[in-house]
Amino acid sequence: MTGTTSASSSPLALAIDFGGTKIAVGVVAPDGTVVDATEVRTPAGQGAEAIAATLTKAAGDVLAGPHGARVAVVGVCSAGPVDVRTGTASPLNVSDWREFPLMERVAAIAPGLPSAFALDGVALAAAELAYGGAKDHRDALVITVSTGIGGGLILDGQVRAGQSGNAGHIGHLVVDVDGPECACGGRGCVEAIASGTSIARWAVDNGWQGEPATAALAEAARAGDELALAAFDRAARALAAAIAGTAALADIEVAVLSGGVTQVGEVLFEPLRRHLAEHAGLSYIRGITVVPSPLGRSACLLGAARLAFAALPDPIA
Amino acid sequence: MTGTTSASSSPLALAIDFGGTKIAVGVVAPDGTVVDATEVRTPAGQGAEAIAATLTKAAGDVLAGPHGARVAVVGVCSAGPVDVRTGTASPLNVSDWREFPLMERVAAIAPGLPSAFALDGVALAAAELAYGGAKDHRDALVITVSTGIGGGLILDGQVRAGQSGNAGHIGHLVVDVDGPECACGGRGCVEAIASGTSIARWAVDNGWQGEPATAALAEAARAGDELALAAFDRAARALAAAIAGTAALADIEVAVLSGGVTQVGEVLFEPLRRHLAEHAGLSYIRGITVVPSPLGRSACLLGAARLAFAALPDPIA
Numbered sequence: 114m115t116g117t118t119s120a121s122s123s124p125l126a127l128a129i130d131f132g133g134t135k136i137a138v139g140v141v142a143p144d145g146t147v148v149d150a151t152e153v154r155t156p157a158g159q160g161a162e163a164i165a166a167t168l169t170k171a172a173g174d175v176l177a178g179p180h181g182a183r184v185a186v187v188g189v190c191s192a193g194p195v196d197v198r199t200g201t202a203s204p205l206n207v208s209d210w211r212e213f214p215l216m217e218r219v220a221a222i223a224p225g226l227p228s229a230f231a232l233d234g235v236a237l238a239a240a241e242l243a244y245g246g247a248k249d250h251r252d253a254l255v256i257t258v259s260t261g262i263g264g265g266l267i268l269d270g271q272v273r274a275g276q277s278g279n280a281g282h283i284g285h286l287v288v289d290v291d292g293p294e295c296a297c298g299g300r301g302c303v304e305a306i307a308s309g310t311s312i313a314r315w316a317v318d319n320g321w322q323g324e325p326a327t328a329a330l331a332e333a334a335r336a337g338d339e340l341a342l343a344a345f346d347r348a349a350r351a352l353a354a355a356i357a358g359t360a361a362l363a364d365i366e367v368a369v370l371s372g373g374v375t376q377v378g379e380v381l382f383e384p385l386r387r388h389l390a391e392h393a394g395l396s397y398i399r400g401i402t403v404v405p406s407p408l409g410r411s412a413c414l415l416g417a418a419r420l421a422f423a424a425l426p427d428p429i430a
Numbered sequence: 431m432t433g434t435t436s437a438s439s440s441p442l443a444l445a446i447d448f449g450g451t452k453i454a455v456g457v458v459a460p461d462g463t464v465v466d467a468t469e470v471r472t473p474a475g476q477g478a479e480a481i482a483a484t485l486t487k488a489a490g491d492v493l494a495g496p497h498g499a500r501v502a503v504v505g506v507c508s509a510g511p512v513d514v515r516t517g518t519a520s521p522l523n524v525s526d527w528r529e530f531p532l533m534e535r536v537a538a539i540a541p542g543l544p545s546a547f548a549l550d551g552v553a554l555a556a557a558e559l560a561y562g563g564a565k566d567h568r569d570a571l572v573i574t575v576s577t578g579i580g581g582g583l584i585l586d587g588q589v590r591a592g593q594s595g596n597a598g599h600i601g602h603l604v605v606d607v608d609g610p611e612c613a614c615g616g617r618g619c620v621e622a623i624a625s626g627t628s629i630a631r632w633a634v635d636n637g638w639q640g641e642p643a644t645a646a647l648a649e650a651a652r653a654g655d656e657l658a659l660a661a662f663d664r665a666a667r668a669l670a671a672a673i674a675g676t677a678a679l680a681d682i683e684v685a686v687l688s689g690g691v692t693q694v695g696e697v698l699f700e701p702l703r704r705h706l707a708e709h710a711g712l713s714y715i716r717g718i719t720v721v722p723s724p725l726g727r728s729a730c731l732l733g734a735a736r737l738a739f740a741a742l743p744d745p746i747a
Contacts, residue, residue, distance in 0.1 A: 282678045285675065363583070
């Protein structure tokens with residue numbers, strides 16, 4: 114050692130993104146570079162311990178890899194709800210885990226390392242604020258539309274986590290009091306209308322004969338299929354209502370959208386902007402913009418790492 | 431003067447609460463005591479200057495009163511939207527004022543005094559946090575249901591105003607994408623369903639023959655009238671959706687309700703709690719409580735004064 118600090122000697126973060134479909138694990142540098150990453154399927158339905166074992170193995174493999182020795186901190190995010198006070202996760206779409214002691218297991222994976230724990234949407238918001246679509250904004254809503262709908266709130270230049278850690282959970286904003294039942298136990302949540310699952314279900318219920326997936330629906334919509342167009346219009350309208358309502362309530366200036374469903378592009382964004390113009394009547398929310406996220410599928414890992422670096426005794430921003 | 435500080439020598443705030451129906455002006459002590467107050471009707475529809483003249487006269491009368499000499503700061507709140515950056519007000523229900531330079535006029539009323547300007551809902555939230563139903567809470571939603579629906583957000587023990595000053599404007603959370611048109615230009619906002627005006631309109635549209643006012647409807651509801659009961663149930667359901675959605679999004683623990691319509695009591699609160707239990711399915715929002723505000727009709731004056739004292743070069747908290 115010569116006393117100089119090079120990029121290759123800076124501390125790294127082990128980042129874990131736990132979701133209902135996949136578990137992603139990576140090693141991330143303070144500048145947001147992902148130096149190692151792996152992904153495994155979540156064995157949902159096989160019991161709490163089987164899922165924990167899969168996570169433990171994936172994390173252990175990464176720690177045993179070429180960058181493991183430099184890992185100094187652990188950042189974890191999970192599908193919600195979570196409880197950051199107790200370090201537990203109860204993901205709606207992973208019924209095996211209810212108040213599962215996720216952070217207790219993480220402590221066993223990487224003993225002695227400081228850690229941070231967040232809702233996946235909160236981690237995503239941290240990534241969008243640092244590197245993505247919310248970078249130049251004080252107040253933003255981050256939304257990810259895939260199997261479910263998650264998100265995070267950036268207020269006064271800070272990610273809001275809330276006391277339980279679940280702030281930003283935009284998927285459960287109620288936009289239709291008479292709407293369909295939601296997995297959360299409520300009704301008419303934007304997730305129950307505009308998630309990938311909900312879009313496909315509505316299309317099938319209304320006569321869609323093709324593959325029940327948003328990619329197939331998007332292709333049909335681009336070719337002018339009326340049912341497919343209506344499916345995205347309906348979802349876009351619910352998202353627009355949620356964005357307009359959040360803007361009215363929290364005084365935000367931009368909504369950053371990511372997630373598999375947003376990959377369909379203008380098939381979703383065109384009706385979204387149109388309905389937003391219709392719903393955003395108040396003077397102070399008329400200027401709200403909707404932008405697709407420039408970040409890729411590692412966004413949550415980046416955010417989890419960022420929150421972890423910020424939680425170090427000597428924080429790295 | 432003997433050099434001792436007594437309550438009677440502490441500085442006072444001139445507080446102004448501008449609304450579509452009334453203009454309230456008061457003199458408030460740092461401990462929240464209203465030592466003088468007056469109220470005049472807002473001459474809506476008579477032009478911007480006539481309204482400003484009415485406000486100026488009411489404030490001038492109070493300043494010329496027994497406590498005027500001790501007024502050291504001015505706190506102003508207005509129906510929204512406002513723009514706190516420009517000191518202008520564009521109340522939805524006062525069409526004469528669009529970007530009206532309210533704070534320029536206030537500066538002329540009380541030249542040289544420091545001042546604070548806020549949305550009425552933000553002032554109300556400041557009052558609830560200091561003296562009312564949000565006193566022991568870090569995260570709360572304040573809602574006032576009268577002619578319209580306003581409110582404020584308390585996050586991490588602070589009132590959130592937002593960059594434009596309009597945060598907390600819960601009345602324009604969209605709870606029914608297919609719902610009735612709203613004065614804001616949008617559709618299905620909670621205000622368009624659950625405000626006093628909206629409740630009475632719905633009742634009349636559905637055959638109500640009595641006086642089109644919430645007090646009359648409440649009396650009928652208490653006597654078991656089905657139409658009146660349905661009118662409050664519908665409003666309560668929209669409010670419940672808005673509260674549950676806000677809790678999901680912002681991780682709040684209590685909703686504090688005030689305003690003329692909430693004076694009907696259990697006729698509104700019973701269905702509100704019932705629908706809230708139905709909509710608040712997520713684990714972290716299940717515990718949310720709804721409480722009536724303990725503050726009276728001077729709440730916004732108290733809040734405006736509080737914000738003003740906090741804005742002094744040497745803040746009084």
